[in-house]
Amino acid sequence: MERTLIIIKPDGVQRSLVGEVIARFERRGLRIAGLKLMHISRALAEEHYAEHKGKPFYEGTVRYMTSAPVVVMVLEGPNAIQAARQTMGKTHPLEAAPGTIRGDFGLDIARNLVHGSDKPETAEREIALYFKPEELVSYQRVTDAWLSE
Ligand code: CDP
Ligand code: MG
Numbered sequence: 244m245e246r247t248l249i250i251i252k253p254d255g256v257q258r259s260l261v262g263e264v265i266a267r268f269e270r271r272g273l274r275i276a277g278l279k280l281m282h283i284s285r286a287l288a289e290e291h292y293a294e295h296k297g298k299p300f301y302e303g304t305v306r307y308m309t310s311a312p313v314v315v316m317v318l319e320g321p322n323a324i325q326a327a328r329q330t331m332g333k334t335h336p337l338e339a340a341p342g343t344i345r346g347d348f349g350l351d352i353a354r355n356l357v358h359g360s361d362k363p364e365t366a367e368r369e370i371a372l373y374f375k376p377e378e379l380v381s382y383q384r385v386t387d388a389w390l391s392e
Contacts, residue, residue, distance in 0.1 A: 245323040246276060248369035250358035253311035255348075256280075261314050264344055264357060268318055271330050272390040277317035277370075277379045283309050291372055303353055315373045321391045324366055327359045 251264050269275070283291075288305045295301045318327055332343025336355055339346035349355050360366035370379075 244319060244321060245363065245366070246317050246319045246370060247324045247327050247360045247366045248358070248373060249316045249318055249327060249360075250308075250373075251314040251316075252354075252356055252358060253307060253313055254354045255356040256312055256314060258348070260348060260356065263348075265314075265316070267330055267344060268316075268327060271320075271326060272386075273318040273320045273323055273327060274382075274384060274387070275316055276319045276381070277374045278314070279316075279374075279378070280312055280314050281373075282312045285309055287372065291369065300353065307353060317370055317374060317379055324360055324362065328361065331357050331359050 249268065251261055255261065255264055265275075285305065288308045289296075291308070292301060292304055295304065320326065330343060332339025332345035334345075334355060335352040336345040336349025339349065339355075341347060344357050345355050360369050
């Protein structure tokens with residue numbers, strides 16, 4: 244069982260795609276362990292994207308991520324990190340396959356709708372940035388036994 248941090252970015256919320264995006268992850272079989280609407284502060288965005296500091300797109304990404312509210316969630320399931328990134332599609336929407344979130348709804352790399360953690364260490368770090376431990380809920384769904392052995 245693995246957990247990943249997903250963010251529906253400001254463009255996803257502004258374009259009224261919150262339900263659509265959550266539905267895709269839910270249908271994939273991933274279980275929601277935490278979910279909230281928030282407006283990311285400059286300090287939090289800088290911490291989140293610290294690995295990209297100094298790159299040409301860094302400032303634009305921080306401004307984009309803090310420009311309007313986002314929906315953040317923790318999803319869990321077997322190989323949740325890889326499964327979620329596959330459902331999202333590649334970073335540039337033009338390289339993302341049709342059928343993925345970015346491939347179906349995006350055009351521009353700077354407006355690519357969703358964030359998903361890229362590896363277990365990152366997921367742990369990012370979940371701690373956005374959620375207090377008591378905000379995450381552990382439970383089983385009756386369907387979980389039909390999603391993996
Ligand atoms: O989000 P992902 O892990 O797929 O990509 P990343 O390479 O870690 O980049 C983080 C985010 O920075 C992207 O999702 C874009 O929002 C933004 N970015 C951008 O605006 N222009 C680029 N050339 C690269 C990234
Ligand atoms: Mg990344």
